[in-house]
Amino acid sequence: DAKTTQPTSMDCAEGRAANLPCNHSTISGNEYVYWYRQIHSQGPQYIIHGLKNNETNEMASLIITEDRKSSTLILPHATLRDTAVYYCIVKGSNYKLTFGKGTLLTVNP
Amino acid sequence: KAGVTQTPRYLIKTRGQQVTLSCSPISGHRSVSWYQQTPGQGLQFLFEYFSETQRNKGNFPGRFSGRQFSNSRSEMNVSTLELGDSALYLCASREEGAYEQYFGPGTRLTVT
Numbered sequence: 001d002a003k004t005t006q007p008t009s010m011d012c013a014e015g016r017a018a019n020l021p022c023n024h025s026t027i028s029g030n031e032y033v034y035w036y037r038q039i040h041s042q043g044p045q046y047i048i049h050g051l052k053n054n055e056t057n058e059m060a061s062l063i064i065t066e067d068r069k070s071s072t073l074i075l076p077h078a079t080l081r082d083t084a085v086y087y088c089i090v091k092g093s094n095y096k097l098t099f100g101k102g103t104l105l106t107v108n109p
Numbered sequence: 110k111a112g113v114t115q116t117p118r119y120l121i122k123t124r125g126q127q128v129t130l131s132c133s134p135i136s137g138h139r140s141v142s143w144y145q146q147t148p149g150q151g152l153q154f155l156f157e158y159f160s161e162t163q164r165n166k167g168n169f170p171g172r173f174s175g176r177q178f179s180n181s182r183s184e185m186n187v188s189t190l191e192l193g194d195s196a197l198y199l200c201a202s203r204e205e206g207a208y209e210q211y212f213g214p215g216t217r218l219t220v221t
Binding site: 034041045098099100 | 142144151152164165208210
């Protein structure tokens with residue numbers, strides 16, 4: 001599975017969009033980009049995943065660059081409950097998730 | 110549907126003892142994976158079971174083992190506990206053919 005690089009931490013004001021970047025320059029053609037988040041002391045929560053097209057669901061949007069070397073997770077209207085560690089994971093057909101250190105997003109009132 | 114459940118939620122054991130943790134996946138999910146989370150190493154994959162067979166295994170010693178039952182419920186066992194086994198143990202289930210995994214709340218194990 002390709003390695004990912006994320007900022008250690010980010011801040012966002014409540015009600016504003018939170019844009020979380022992820023670099024995955026060694027991604028290969030059959031690898032998907034996944035995003036999970038973990039709120040303190042809880043199990044990780046699946047957010048969204050994509051291959052090359054942009055994706056949107058009720059939680060977030062995922063924007064993947066055309067060369068697929070980076071992506072951005074967008075939470076359109078961040079709330080205090082979105083404060084969590086966000087993990088960007090790139091993986092192929094095996095079902096093992098390899099978590100990095102993620103980005104601690106703090107949503108401030 | 111009910112989510113992934115794990116029991117017990119908290120556990121305190123002594124070095125040298127063994128422990129068994131339980132996981133009930135989401136109804137209809139046949140794949141169950143186990144992860145260990147520590148402050149130093151983060152989230153690490155232990156193993157995955159599908160239809161009662163271990164399909165993938167992470168880099169953990171043989172003291173860590175698991176099994177899956179015909180109803181897809183899974184147990185994880187750690188023998189000869191060490192202080193370093195203190196961690197949050199997470200279970201995740203997945204529907205056949207799906208890529209997203211759904212995690213339980215975890216079992217917090219403290220080894221003294």
